[in-house]
Amino acid sequence: MKRTLLSFLLTFAFISAFAQIPTGYYDGTAGLSGAALKTKLKQIITNGHVDHGYGGLWIAYQTTDRDNFYENDNTILDIYSENPTGADPYNYNVGTGQCGTYNSESDCYNREHIVPQSLFNEASPMVSDIHFIRPTDGWVNNKRSNYPFGKVGTASYTSSNGSKLGTSASSGYSGTVFEPIDAFKGDVARMIFYFVTRYETQLGGFTSGDMLGGSAFPGLQTWELNQLLAWSTADPVSPVEIARNNASYTFQGNRNPFIDHPEYVNQIWGTPVADTQAPTAATNLATNTPTSNSISLSWTAATDNIGVIGYEIYVNGALYATVSGTTATVSGLNPSTTYNFYIIAKDAAGNSSVVSNTASGTTLAGGQTGGTCGTEDFEAIPDGGNGYALRTWTNAGITWNATDARTDQTINNKAITLRVGSLTSSSVSGGIQSLTVTTSLKFGSGAGVLNVEVNGVQVGTIPYSSTLQATTTTTINNINIAGNVIIKITNPASGPRVAIDDLSWTCYNNTLGTIETAKEKSYGVYPNPVKNNELFVKGENLNKISQAQIYDLSGKLIETLENPFKNSNKINLKGLVKGNYILKTDAFSTKFIVE
Template sequence: MKKIILFLVWAGFANAQAPAGYYNSANGLTGASLKTALSSIITNGHQDKGYGGLWTGYKTTDIDKNYENDGSILDIYSEKPTGTDPYKFTPGTNQCGTYSVEGNCYNREHIVPQSLFNEASPMVSDINFIRATDGKVNGMRSNYPFGKVGTATFTSKNGSKLGSSASSGYAGTVFEPIDEFKGDVARMIFYFVTRYQSKLSTFSTGNILGSTTFPGLQTWELNVLLAWHNQDPVSQAEITRNNASYTYQGNRNPFIDNPGYANQIWGSQQPSTDTQSPTTVTGLTLPSKTSNSISLSWNASTDNVGVASYTIYMNGSLKTTVTSTSTTISGLNPSTTYNFYVVAKDAAGNSSTNSSTVSGTTNAGTSTPSTNCVNETFETIPANSASYSTRTWTNGGITWTATDARTDQTISTKAITVREGSLKSSSSANGIGSLTVTTQLKFTGSNGTFNVLVNGVTVGTIPYSATVATTTISNINVSGNVVVSLENNSSSDRVAIDNLNWNCYSGTAKQSVSSLEKSEINDLQIYPNPVSNQEIFVKGETQNIKKAEIYNLQGKVMQTIYQPFKNSRNSLKIKNLEQGIYILKLDNSTLKFVLQ
């Protein structure tokens, strides 16, 4: 059961707001059968609001609420996630119109060109795949398919490119959005070939579409889109748009609600897989060193579809995996020489040859060696992104998971910014004595605190405000393997976290009331099981349980209840869950149940 919960925490499924039971008829299906079931689901309820209605729809669906959050149009062809946008569009005021250069006006961009279906309804006005984008860039994209650009003939102000294809299986002209929106594009096209699968035989292919219901896409394009879908997970901006589109039009994009559908339908169906490896990493250098760390930097590798990650090897053994072109390896010994090389990997699992090996020696240490067990500087977090989603990375042997988090804010250098979520470590040996961390409230909000938990038990709080502050919680004193998490007590404050470390503790752990309670609840049981009437009865000591979480088997948190047994010692009410198998997590205990 412990392994199941680890999977659930890692899965990081987007928490979009589909109605209860919306996807029931798709349960248990795969391949073409799943695609057909989803087609039926998203066809029912679809209201065609007309081509002109898109302008009205965009006032709720395409508003920037996740980057600048300034009420302007969120344009995937001009948005700069980590910098200042080159221009902004006011909803309604800046509709095209005529244009000659970028920034003149925004248009209605059919991600699947409308010429492929002769501008027929309801496709021509389906907001789930028609985005508000800059008129000039929309015109340059024209009817070209999406793919990896080799040599660019046009580059938009945010880096979107038009040019010759570097994607395996296609040699024509393609259009490539920036990395931040590649998954968005893929999931819109997946929506189109699912929603309109019964009409595909009457459409032109445009080197994009297939002519049959399954797989529904050209093989080369399917390979590109699956890679993009896996490289760029669902963002909060997509979830927000999907919910607004459902309100406007009455149907949803299932690949945003349940990203796993894409690989369940097409993942094992690709007639030809990507077998081309990324190029060898060059330019590996060691720009800085301390007595216990060495920083690495290298040039980006290239690939026919896209580089997904870089693995760093130290003294011949895998040390960490990152998505950026730099990292810092911590926890090293003073005055010691280490050898490093880097390998690039793509989404299909192809690996480049090893880079050249570079050697570096750490600086001499002081007379008092470091006692830190963990020293996280956040230099190896995923690439800068202003969207909120689950972020994972590994550094110094610890894997970190940050939920509802963005990666573009800084304190000293890089930092992880958590909104309505938490930062959690994997298991670390050698215990924890005292913990130190730096925080800062970003954007607007109020002063508040994070709860600090060790093995699920609260050991203290960390305050935050608009002023950078470093806080230490002393005498935690828990020995053995520890999992440390910081949980935001606010549902809206955006708090940057940096320079988190704790020292080892090998003494006798304090025997607290909380730890006694934790040992007592190992014998919890759900009865009866299966569960009915949306109420779970639990046998065992429940009085001091602080939090209940219900997960589905895809890793999505379905419900969170704080102080779940406050009103009843042996039961808790759940809300609108459909029939199926779930996991109930009560603090650190986990129980599986079936809901009738």
């Protein structure tokens, strides 16, 4: 933060001295609590409310949302880009930075409805109520879409200031949520408390958006209420909120009572309920469809009083990955080797189940090809609605990127729909012999094909029917590419929007598979576990290896090194945190541990 603490406190003192709550504004609230207090506040903040229309928000932002607290440069104070402890990644000036169109962060700012306007059909006066509509970066606003606010477990998008979109880790909800940075979580909570109080009699006619309740009290779904109560407590009212509340009162004629009297929050809704109950254990864990380097797992779901959000997969006692479903494929294994697996269920509060049953599986010999090497059912894609954008997710250790894609269309449950975009995997071991996928034309007309590439070379095409919603399942055989592969499926046409589902492929090792496996075993790393951030590699012709990549066990690419052993056999891990990792090169792949 650029301003000194003294300057900050002087600003707070100025606000407190010259912008007090109007005398008698909250008359009639003494002694009330719960629904009665909420209804009384609804009456108070409805009186005097003047609707200046949607366009009036641009005028309001001239006084309600100026940065006179952090950089103190009078720019727009955007909670999705503000850095409270240092320089902002970018700034907007009032008026000149308004959207407009945007293609990336920092293009322009627009009007962000903290409670999405789609939930109340863009009706007045909600659509222009300054108390819950903030000026924010247009691109980040678009990413937030109409998702509820909550704690993110695995992020699919992170803004420049650390605001995140991703899978919910909030207790009781497993969908996609948006999480602001800590400095503005209380602000968001109090804006939503204002909304469900000001419009409590209309909630029954609104869409819930997985956040709003259908009745005046409590006005919010239980999971969202508990999350917002926690945020309101952790992030108390700030001078920024007080100044905005006063400016909003001058502009609109009513106030946010939860900024003026934070104690009203607990007087109405109480305190959040702590979740201390652990999930039950997952059961019936079984191994199936082994290949030379992977084994698939399936199990029966655990149960929880609030809800299970994920399962930790352990391989020979070490954490391999965390998944949300009840199936997974463990890859990067050695041929002809027996592995032991177990599962631990987790809930959003961090409670862990006892371990599941242990299941054993043995990989095939190195020269063999075997059943399914990998699958993608698209159940882990982030819910992004009908907008076409970049969609990124990780499943079974593989990270997928879909460009110009939407997520609201289905084939066998979730599917990914491409406009003029492509679906690309991260690097996958085991090679590829054949590929199978199901397609369906969702929008547009005419039959066509999708192009399939492996490692940048087209290996075939996948047709789709000209009949809308009809499904076509196609297998491309004899691809026969060994080693690490990257799979890419592209829609080359500009009109048809084609959905993809149930993608799978079989492994491939060429006739030299056994020799290659023996050769791979001639490489090694030491020390393992790694010490002093230095990983040494031994093996023949190291200087001919063109690339090395480091992944964590979730499949996330940590670093790519070009010509890594040109001058030495050492890799500097640059302070990797403790954990298990995979080193992949164009000659070998191996696991290592950082302690």
